Amino acid sequence: MKIVRVFLFCAPLLLLAGCVESEIIDDVNIIVGAGFDKIEEDRFIGTYLVQDYLPDQSIKDITYISESTLRRSVLSDAQKQSSEPLVTGGIRIVVFEEKFAENGIIDFIDAFQRDATVGSRIFLTTSRGSAQELLKGEYGSRGNSNYLYNLLSHNINDRDIPESNLHLFLHDFYQEGKDVYLPQLHKKSPNQVEISGMTIFKDDSAVDFIEKDDMFYFKLLVDKYSSGYFNVDLSKDNEASVHSIRSKHHFKINDSDRDKLTIHINVKGIVKEFTGDKLTEQIVKEIENAVQRKIEDECSQLVQRFQEKGSDPIGIGKYYRTQTRGFDLKKFKDNYANLDIRIEADVTIEETGVID
Amino acid sequence: MASQPVPERLQISPFLVFYLVMSMQVGIGVLGFQRILANYAGYDGWISIIIAGFVIHGVMWAIYKIAETVDGDIVTAHEYFAGRFLGRILSSVFILYFMLYMLTVLRTYIEVIQTWIFPEMGTFWFALGFITLCIYIVAGGFRTVAGIAFFGLVLPTYLVLTLGFTFKFSDFTSLLPVWDHSIKDIVMGSYAMTLTYIGFEIVLFIYPFIKNPRQSKKWAHLAILSTTLLYVVLAIITFGYFSEGQLQKNIWATLSIWQITRFPFVERFEYIGIANWNLIILPNICISLWAASRILKRLFHVQQRKGILFIAGIIVILCSLFQTRASINILNDYTGKIGFFINFIYLPMLLVAVKIAKKVKKQ
Structure with missing residues (x-):
């Protein structure tokens, strides 16, 4: 009798196991970086960076590129090129090209904010020159996303870049009486990136740029x-x-x-x-x-x-x-x-x- | 009115009232009360929480007065002043009230899982699994339920520590200037806290099960004090972490806070936090399931076991009927309103009625 009871109690658990879609880490492509470039009025290119882990523990960068007028459709367009489903949970850096940023970026950030799988610590940056080119560089064996993430995080912790991440961006954006700013990346050569300055926004459009020599003074003022x-x-x-x-x-x-x-x-x-x-x-x-x-x-x-x-x-x-x-x-x-x-x-x- | 006294072996120690009251209060509201609060009282909301806390101390005093006067639970109290028939009708309302409470907690929790972790998860199956566990616990009797209340409160306390991750990104000057809102706004904020605060009325239902009930008074008040403190701290941390406009965008601010938490061994904490929340809402459901089935038993002499199954079945079915954010929001709204009426208007009225009845009976 007791055994029957225990069985009856456990039965629903067995049924529940098949309820939700599983995401096995080997069978998905984790997006680790995203970039947005403007090509003409109301049209842009989205670039998604995905890592492929090679047998010798190095990382190969793969990019998926698509053109669109709506952010979501860029992602679904990129899905059509990917052999495994693209998932957003691992995203670490989002790059907006300078001209793109002048037209307002909050609609694009909305998606990262709405998506529960995206963390608050991801970096948002602008780029001098194409964001796509920036993500496509060759920055060593640990993968471009890690390279860019570490570049920013150590400069924020010990050097001249003000604290910055998705949470702080949203905090300032929705704060009455404060405007936002983002660090700007610049691809100097095929395998070199530098932090070239800070982009200053008014509402959600880029209006000004601070050279890297002035960044320390800027940090004194804002942090x-x-x-x-x-x-x-x-x-x-x-x-x-x-x-x-x-x-x-x-x-x-x-x-x-x-x-x-x-x-x-x-x-x-x-x-x-x-x-x-x-x-x-x-x-x-x-x-x-x-x-x-x-x-x-x-x-x-x-x-x-x-x-x-x-x-x-x-x-x-x-x-x-x-x-x-x-x-x-x-x-x-x-x-x-x-x-x-x-x-x-x-x-x-x-x-x-x-x-x- | 005659109800045989609860034998001592089924009673609980007075200090367990602390865990019963607090674990019943802390539930699903904690995940997102900040936004609703700020909607009315802005960043002066923490004052509203304290005011609401004071009022609840008063209501708790009234609850003990009622229970002491009639020396029994709410069913006894109703029969004491309204007679057998009317008293039963009044008492049976509370079966519906606890069912509504269970429904709100369970459905909102399932919604949280669906938005944050598994969008495809079926409401029905999770509700069934969860309720089965609750049936199992409640079938063990009131002492088992009290034990679950203890664990459901003590085990997840470590979650408070994870809020410390926010300090690096917080700006507590956002709370300035203090008292920038009118008294009316702040009182409205207190009103908005109802859903997060309710659950303390459970004392009026478990009263016959408390050994030396007089001694349990201080524990009940301590529970309310602790809940108030917890909410104030949580509100201040949230207000420091989010800017006002940003908070308005986050439905579950407490969960959004966890998005910044990062450990070397786990990149993101919400998954652990939400899974842990199972433990926090478990006593919510168990206690109210017990209370509803207990009233059912007292009123209609239904075997408690059957009562539990009956109520649990209805809850599982009702859970699957609410499908969208909007409808769940309405459910939460109504539970808050009904909870406000019952706790802050009806219970004080009940005290007055019982006192009058006592005077009349003496003459």
Whole structure:
């Protein structure tokens, strides 16, 4: 009797086993990267990057290309070329060509956001030159997607690229009073890629571009905590390279005049390189001052540029929102260009390495 | 009114009330309450949660007052002031209420699996499998159900830790300025929390099964306090992690948070989290299945075993009738509304009625 009961209890489980579609990892093609290029008005090319694992543990990159007017139909078009079903769960990087990005990309990102199998940590980037060409390069045996992903992630963690991923993009995009930005990749040669700068958006269209030399200053402005490297020229043709280990920024609205905003930037750094005789305490002071001036200059220029373009990647609008009851975004936007924004940097050199 | 007292060997220790109440409260609402809350009270929503928590403490006090006055469960209370016939009609409404509760929890959970993991999974088959497990548990008696409530709450607690992954990407200044919404908005937010909060009324049904019920009071209140704290923390983490516009796009914010979680051994955490949620909703279904069948037994003298099978069968069939997001949303909406009426309007009224009846009987 008991056995019968146990059987009756287990029977539905056996029936359930065949209920859903199975996806066996050897029998699917996992998309690891995607790229979008504009060819003419309302037509674009979608490129999907798939990895094939070879017996010697290296990875072969395969791309599927199709042309369309709708994002979903690109994928279903690519399905028709693939011997195994294409699945989106493994996607790690999405590249938008520069011109493509000028026309707005949120409709394309919607699909990645809606798809539950796509994670929040994937990177979105723009590309100088064709996204398809970028994905088709030969960047070593670990596969292009891994190469590009690692390139971005170590530069974000230790270098000059601001924090960026799908979640942060969506966070800023849907945040009142903040605009989005994405790193830009540039294929220098068939097997070399560099991060060439940051693309600045207004709503979801690219409007401005920050060169890679200015990226560190940009990161100081947009990331709450950041680290990175930069060089300063000193008197007597000396040069120093400073590694900022910790930096913090905070905003302060002037109490009497709410159109005046000060951005305080605190940087704690160490000297990495110095081309001079001896690094005396006096020169350390000089470096501190030089770095401070440079940060103030460069950051002010960036802020002015954003005000002229009407884009707000720093999130000044958001800061005003948190400080104002009954915040009126439209009024703020009209007034954005007239805001008087000042930068105040405070630099401390903590260490100078193992030699003077 | 006469119901023989529950023998001691079938009763539970007072502290288990904590697990019964909290595991009944924490269920399917937790997965996505943030969006609905923010819809009314914006990012001041966490204040709404605290207000709702206070109100529930009050209702819990009323529940114990009712149970102590009549020294029994809700069926006894109904017969106490409304007589045999009317009392039965009032009590039988609660069978439907618990069935609705079960239906909402189970169907919404199945929807989550269907959107996040297996789009093709059949509603009927999963419901059947899950309900079979519940029948098995409830057939073991009330003490087994209380045991499941314990495990269903304790085992998944580690999930709270995974929320820590969000801190790197969070900006808690989004919560500023505090009190940027009117009192009305914030109270509406509390109202919107109903679906996430309900389940505590179970005390009124399990009361005869508690050993030394007076001692269980503090555990019941502690359960409500813990649930409130859990929801406040979860709301603040969510508000820091998502921007307001972004949150409006995410139906299940708690699950979307897991999309950022990554371990070296598992790339994405939602699958583990959703599978674990099985354990969280298991006590939800088991307790309400037990409660519904218990009322059925008390009212119509149906054998509890038969009652369980009957109710479970209806739930499985009803589950398959809801097919789209829109219809499930309506189901959730109505359960929230009905839950609000029963818990926050009917139960206080019941206390007043019972007190009046007592005065009248004394004279």
